[in-house]
Amino acid sequence: MKYFCFFTLLLFQFSFAQNDSIVKLGKQLTYENKHSEAIAYFNKHLAQPKNSVQEIELLLALADVYKLELKFNKANDHYLRAYKRILEIKNEQLEFLYYVKRAEFYRKRTLYQEMVKQLDKAGNILKKHPINDAYLAKYYSRKAALFTEYYNIADSTLVFAKKSLLYATKINDKDNIFYSRLEIACVYEREMDLKRAIDEFESLIAYAKENRLVQNQADVTINYINVLIKDNQIDKALSEALAAMAFAKKYNLLYNENIFTIKVYELYKGLKKFEKANEYLEYRHELSERYYELEHNQFLFELEEKYKVDEKENQITIKNLELVNKSKELSTNKVRFYIFLGLFLAALVIALLIAYFLNKTRDTNKELQFLSQQNEFLLSEANHRINNNLQLIIILIEVQLSKISESEGQEIQKILKKINSIATLHRHLYQSNDKRHVNSYKYLKDIQVSFSDLFLENGIKTKFTIESIELSADVSMYLGLLLTELCINSIKHAFEQQDQKEIRFQLTKDTEFFYFYYSDSGVGLPQDSIQPKLIEQMCRQLRIKYTITNEDGFCFSFKKEHI
Incomplete structure (x- = not known):
């Protein structure tokens, strides 16, 4: 064998x-x-x-x-x-x-x-x-991409990317050589080895140019710009993003042009050149509409129409089969004087019909399974639209924030963070197999990341300890909004003239309860102050009793039964 x-x-x-x-x-x-x-x-x-x-x-x-x-x-x-x-x-x-x-x-x-x-x-x-080696190179390359984008496990990404690179180099498969090296370089970026990542991305851009790999060059440039931003090379990142926009437009790479336009907008916004930022934001909206129309609407419309036609054809086929069966029964009744022959033919017809319908049932089951997969696909597309709309709302609010003073924008900033918290929850739900529960670690970590810029701007150190707990969607939403509200209040009110600013948060569990503990090193609440209304309302929804102390700054905590 x-x-x-x-x-x-x-x-x-x-x-x-x-x-x-x-x-x-x-x-x-x-x-x-x-x-x-x-x-x-x-x-x-x-x-x-x-x-x-x-x-x-x-x-x-x-x-x-x-x-x-x-x-x-x-x-x-x-x-x-x-x-x-x-x-x-x-x-x-x-x-x-x-x-x-x-x-x-x-x-x-x-x-x-x-x-x-x-x-x-x-x-x-x-x-x-x-x-064969060519197909193995592609297989291990896609395994590496899966562990980068979905599982987020850097060690596994490196293992599969190096395997792919080994096979691709053996047969000189330039496309897979490129993408295997790209996955490895992305691991360097995630591990914050920025110099090594920049060198590798620049080498890959040169490799793509040398081998006329147009799409590959556009893909690696996205990563190159991101790592330049992380390395605080803002001017160079802006220059590369503008050049990449022109490159993508020249070769009609709509997806990449859309990404580069977003980068240019964000860089101009970070440099506080709001007129330029708004100019590219408008262009980005135009590109997004074109991209979304190509990626979603056309495909979904044609897919739905195709299955409507298939359904009608199936109905016609079934009716035709019924007519054929009736015709066979009439023909059998007319041949009464051939009793023995008639019985034989009837038995044969029945046997054939049973075999046919068994085969038809198997085919129908396959078709139903395929339609079920398509329904899941359509649901995923609907979730994708909701997520895009939430992101568009966030972008529009950010644009409004750039047009008003800092003092006037504080309340809008609070609303923005709460919308972002809800958008994060929605993303975790629709990307998960279980639509009723959310992993607390991934969700609350994303909320922490969304505040990272504000913490950095205000010189606030953070210490977040979050255990992985499967919580219901409703409880997760209120926890996210509660953490968002507490962080906003601390940034806004806790630190007046302090050099040491710190926010600490813990979410832990035992066999019966999970424990929520939040504190800051600020001035705390005055003794005669009114309890925060919004926090009070959210705690009422969670059906918990909370504790607030002011011994070493502000401290908020509660425990809730973990079902």
Whole structure:
């Protein structure tokens, strides 16, 4: 069996080598962002493919081009056509590649749970069959991306990225060499090894230019600008962002142009050049509308229409089957004098009908499963729209804040932070499998990050200790709003003329209760002051009794039963 698998792998690699030159040329057009030429090239060779393997490779490559153009409906159609041919020829190598490609398709749309399922299917094939190096490079590269963007585990990212780089270097796969190195450089950035990250990003930009990898160059520039901002090289970051905008516009990279425009807006805003910032904010809104229309509306509309047509066709098919069955029954009744023959034919017809309907039931179940997946997809798109709208509200409030004085903007700043807290909760809910519970550590850590700029501006040190607790969505919302309100009050009122400013927060648990403890090193509440009304109302909603002390600054705490 082992020798048979080895022989199969050699045979496939020989076939792959024959097809590779044709597919490789088309992929180079894709790397250079010549999408129209690439589509025409792939369609030309699809008209008369040399063999089934080449046909499948061309279909998958063409689907990749449509994915880059945000034409997800066409991309999906070509992926499914390729999968159908793969099942017909029973090729494990190409089935493995298909699952890897589908994983990247879902990653592009931030559907990470679907991405996990596709990579698991590819992993099951890898356990049973040897896979060629080109496909392994792609597989480990997507595993690295998954652990960067979804699981957020740097060590695993490095392991898979280095594996991908090993295979990609072995076969000189420039695209996978690039993205494997990019994942490794992103780990450097997350670990705040900024100099090393900057050097690697600059090397990758040069590598992309040398090999005419247009999309790759745009992708790495996003990371390069981010790390320049973290390294406080603001002027250089602004210069690179403006140049990247022009580059993306030249090559019609709408997604990247949108990202670069956001960066330019944020940099001008940080430099307090509000007229310039507003100019790019307006342009960003225009790009967002174009991008959103391409990415969502067109695909969803065509998808819904497609399934309406399919449903009508299924109804017509069922009626036709019913008419055929009635016709067969009438014909059987007319042949009464052939009693024996009639019984035989009836038994045969029944047997065929049972086999047919069993087969039809199996197909229907598959169709229902597919429709269920599409419903989940549509729900995800609705959540994505809600999240975009919340972010747009936050941006509009930030623009208003830039137009008014600091004293007038304090109340609006409080509202902004509370909206951001709700938006963070919504994001955690719709990205989670469990829509009724939220992980306290991830949620409250995100709220802490949202305050980091304000803490830094006011010279406030923080010490947050948060245990991982699965809390209901309602309790999580009030905890988030409560922490937001307490932080805002401390920033605004606690520190008058103090050099040492510190905010401490703990969320811990035991077998029965979880404990909320918040304190600051400020002046505390005066003895005759009125208890904060909003905090009082939120505690009433949580049904808890809280304690406020002023011994060493302000201290707020309570415990609540953990169900």
